[in-house]
Amino acid sequence: MRTVLFVCTGNTCRSPMAEAIARHAAQSGLVEGVDAGDMLFVSAGLAASDGMAASPEVAEVLARRGIDGFESRSLGLTPEMVEKADLVLTMTRGHLGGIQSMFGGDSEKISHVHLLDPNGDVYDPIGGGLDVYEATASQMEDVMPARLKEFLR
Numbered sequence: 834m835r836t837v838l839f840v841c842t843g844n845t846c847r848s849p850m851a852e853a854i855a856r857h858a859a860q861s862g863l864v865e866g867v868d869a870g871d872m873l874f875v876s877a878g879l880a881a882s883d884g885m886a887a888s889p890e891v892a893e894v895l896a897r898r899g900i901d902g903f904e905s906r907s908l909g910l911t912p913e914m915v916e917k918a919d920l921v922l923t924m925t926r927g928h929l930g931g932i933q934s935m936f937g938g939d940s941e942k943i944s945h946v947h948l949l950d951p952n953g954d955v956y957d958p959i960g961g962g963l964d965v966y967e968a969t970a971s972q973m974e975d976v977m978p979a980r981l982k983e984f985l986r
Contacts, residue, residue, distance in 0.1 A: 834871055834872070834873050835871060835872055835873070835919040835920075835985065836872075836873045836874075836875060836917060836918045836919050836920075837855060837872065837873070837874050837875070837918065837919065837920045837921075837922065837981070837985070838875050838876065838877065838914055838915065838918035838920070838921045838922070839851040839852050839855070839874070839875070839876040839877075839921075839922050839923075839924075839949070840876070840877055840878065840879060840910055840921060840922070840923045840924065840928050840932065841876070841878055841879075841923070841924040841925075841928060841955075841957070842878050842879055842880050842881070842924075842928070842957070843878045843880060843881050843882075843885070843907060843959070844876055844877055844878030844881035844885070844905075844907035844908055844909075844910075845878070845881075845885055845886070845887050845888050845891075845905075845907050845959070846887070846888050846890075846891055846957065846958055846959050846966075846969070847924045847955055847957060847958070847969060847973075848876035848877065848878060848924065849876050849887045849891060849903075849905035849907075850887075850891050850894070850895065850966075850969065850970055850973065851876065851922065851924070851949060851955075851973050851977070852874045852875060852876040852905070853874075853891075853895050853900050853903050853905075854895075854898075854900070854970065854973050854974055854977055855874045855977055855981060856869070856872075856874045857898070857899070857900045858974075858977050858978050858981065859872050859874070859981065863977075863978045864977075864978050864981045864982050864985070865982055866982060866985070866986045867981055867982065867985050867986070872985075875908075875914075875918075876905070876908070877907075877908045877909060877910040877911075877914055878907055878908070878909060878910060879909075879910050879928055879931045879932075880909075881907040881908060881909045881910065882907060882909070883906070883907060883908055883909055884906050884907060885906065885907040886905070886906065886907075887903070887904075887905040887906075887907075888958075888959065888966075890958070890962075890963055890966040891903065891905070891966065892904075893963065893966075894963065894966045894967055894969075894970045895970070897967075898970065898974075910932075912935050912936065915932055915935065915936075915942075915943070915946065916942070918945065919945065919985070920945055920947075920981075920984045920985060921943075921945060921946040921947070922946075922947055922948070922949040922980065923946065923947070923948055923949065924948075924949060924954065924955040924957075925948075925954040925955065926948065926953075926954060927954075929946060929947075929948060932946050933946075945984075947980075947984065949973065949976060949977075949980060950972060950973075950976045950980075951976070951980070952976075955969060955972055955973065956968065956969055956972070957969075
């Protein structure tokens with residue numbers, strides 16, 4: 834089984850939303866060449882406290898997209914998680930830098946760590962209204978299938 838790890842700051846908005854969107858994309862056949870049954874999608878945060886519930890807006894935005902039953906509890910990122918994952922996708926350049934720091938800049942150990950959106954950072958919706966969460970989810974949906982296909986084929 835291959836593991837894709839999504840990373841943000843607190844693991845209550847972006848990374849759990851990305852995890853759910855990726856799982857849904859794979860299960861819906863939107864990622865050509867990727868067998869959803871062979872995939873594990875997980876998320877964690879660089880500054881997360883373990884056990885925090887995801888923002889309620891995340892579940893609502895996902896439900897609007899047909900992704901029901903969403904539940905998530907935050908998890909703090911560890912070097913072991915990064916090492917065990919086949920692919921790590923970060924929400925921002927800052928998150929990418931945080932992971933690089935964990936490994937002392939050892940590019941070989943983090944060659945599988947990339948930005949989710951190759952065009953830039955995924956905006957943090959925390960504290961914003963549903964429209965901000967919608968915009969964040971749309972950005973993820975726009976890039977997710979291509980990014981997964983790029984790295985997992």
